[in-house]
Amino acid sequence: MLSGDLNGDDLPKFSNRLDNCYHVVNGHDADRTAILDGFTISGGSGDGSMFEDQLGGGMVIEGGHPAVRNCLFTDNYAKSGGAIHNQGASSTCVNCTFTGNVAVEGGAIYSAGGGQPIC
Secondary structure, three states, rough: EEOOOOOOEEOOOOOOOOOOOOOOOOOOOOOOEEEEEEOOOOOOOOOOOOHHEEEEOOOEEEEOOOOOOOOEEEEOEEEEEOOEEOOOOOOEEEEEEEOOOOEEEOOOOOEEOOOOOHH
């Protein structure tokens, strides 16, 4: 499990998350050999004051091409892309589950700038 909950004290309905990471996984500029396989990604809280800290609570990808396989994205929050924010990237997503992720735009996945996730 990969968790952004640094103190292990998250409460239901996305409360008590002041200690959480903005992104649990950063896939910026990852090439096609990068593979994230078999993980649970949770507790990301993309709610920072800077724009880039508001993207992709579970995973943020910019200009990369990583493959995401057999992963569970759960209980992540961001203003854009609760589970995954994909910016100008061509990532693949195979056999993944998205549950309980919340965002203003794209609760599970948000793609911008020509981003092409394949889920």
